[in-house]
Amino acid sequence: MRFGAYFLLSEKGDLSGTEYAMEKSIRVLVANRPRLMREVILNTFADQPDIEIVGEVEDESSILEVVNKTLPNFVVIALERPGERPEICDDLLHIYPNIRVIAVAPANNSIVYYWASLDIHSSNIEASEEGVLNALRSKLVKSGIN
Secondary structure: OOOOOOEEEOOOOOEEEEEEOOOOOEEEEEEOOOHHHHHHHHHHHHOOOOEEEEEEOOOHHHHHHHHHHHOOOEEEEEOOOOOOOOHHHHHHHHHOOOOEEEEEEHHHOEEEEEEEOOOEEEEEEOOOHHHHHHHHHHHHHHHOOO
8 A cells, every 4th residue: 555645764764854755746657649649748747846757658558568667646548439438447447446547538628537446436627737737636645645
C-alpha cells in the first residue's frame, strides 16, 4: 500500500520534521493518440510542480509494459468511443488497482476518470485543463495514493 505524504529524510536517514515533499508527487504516464493530443497534455502538465511525467506511450499495445516499468499514479489515455470504457482501462485497473485512468475524448469535448475499488468506477470531469488538474490532485489526495 502507498501512502499520501512524503517526509524528507536527513542525510542520517531520519525524518526531518514534518515537511512534506510536494514536488513531483503525482506520477503520470501519457498514452494518448494522436500526437497532437499527447503534446497538449504534456504541455498542460509541464509547469506543474507536483506532477512528474514518467513516460509517454505512442502505441496502446505497450501501455501495460510501460506502466510496469514506471509505476505511475495516473495514466492518461484516448477515449475513442465516448460512453464505452476503453478495454485498456479494464486491463490496467485489474492488474494495477491503485492506478487512476483519465480518458480524453477531444472530438466530443469530454474527459472521463476511471478508478477501481471492488469494481471499476468512472466519473465525468470538466473538459478543461483545470478539470484534469483538479482530478489529478483531489482524487489522489482523497484516496491516499502516491
